[in-house]
Amino acid sequence: MARKHQLREQRAGTVINVTSKKQESDIIRALEQVVEILDRKFGKRISLAHERQWHLKDIVAELRRSYPDTEFHYHFDSSSIRPDGGILHIRARAGDKFMYPVLIAEVKNQGTNDLRAEEGLPKQARGNAIERLGKNVIGLRAALMRESIFPFVCFGYGCDFETDSSILDRVSTMAMFGQLNKTYLHSEQGGKFNRGSFYFRPKQWSVDEMVRVMADVAERAVLYYFSKYREKQFQKSS
Numbered sequence: 001m002a003r004k005h006q007l008r009e010q011r012a013g014t015v016i017n018v019t020s021k022k023q024e025s026d027i028i029r030a031l032e033q034v035v036e037i038l039d040r041k042f043g044k045r046i047s048l049a050h051e052r053q054w055h056l057k058d059i060v061a062e063l064r065r066s067y068p069d070t071e072f073h074y075h076f077d078s079s080s081i082r083p084d085g086g087i088l089h090i091r092a093r094a095g096d097k098f099m100y101p102v103l104i105a106e107v108k109n110q111g112t113n114d115l116r117a118e119e120g121l122p123k124q125a126r127g128n129a130i131e132r133l134g135k136n137v138i139g140l141r142a143a144l145m146r147e148s149i150f151p152f153v154c155f156g157y158g159c160d161f162e163t164d165s166s167i168l169d170r171v172s173t174m175a176m177f178g179q180l181n182k183t184y185l186h187s188e189q190g191g192k193f194n195r196g197s198f199y200f201r202p203k204q205w206s207v208d209e210m211v212r213v214m215a216d217v218a219e220r221a222v223l224y225y226f227s228k229y230r231e232k233q234f235q236k237s238s
């Protein structure tokens with residue numbers, strides 16, 4: 001079992017406070033760079049915050065405010081969605097109870113058959129990291145139904161994502177049959193397709209590669225909120 005440790009970094013006035021497994025450390029490093037990029041681009045125009053998790057009780061509360069005529073339910077106040085990179089969001093002015101995410105990031109590694117082959121061992125059935133990811137995607141899509149963007153990015157790597165692997169179609173299904181390795185931020189067809197961005201390949205993604213995709217999503221998400229709600233809704237208090 002991977003050793004867990006606490007990362008607490010001060011970046012551009014934003015505290016990134018997460019519990020990260022070893023395999024997630026690169027995405028946290030990428031997230032820190034994205035925060036710095038956003039600070040250089042927007043400065044005092046926004047106040048960034050980072051949450052390690054999004055509790056179901058808070059998601060349901062937002063859904064009830066957005067859709068008061070629809071019933072929503074959950075079981076336990078402690079239940080939450082915990083993306084590997086957490087939820088980076090911009091703070092609204094006092095009195096606004098909604099969360100405005102600009103980046104939700106995941107990283108998934110799946111597949112050991114390449115290592116088993118090197119050891120002369122037979123192949124094993126492919127893993128279920130993708131199935132576990134699906135739960136988060138469903139919950140996050142629901143949480144952001146009120147918006148016309150879905151600033152979700154997942155980076156997957158491992159031999160299970162070779163070009164001849166049927167696992168790729170599991171990812172494509174989760175991506176609402178959008179293309180893999182392509183950024184989808186804005187919803188399509190009147191909001192029917194809020195796909196998100198799924199970057200998958202056998203080779204591990206570098207921090208620089210993740211930063212390029214994540215920063216693009218986050219920057220455009222900020223501009224979307226400015227356009228929809230007006231910039232003054234997010235300006236820091238003087």
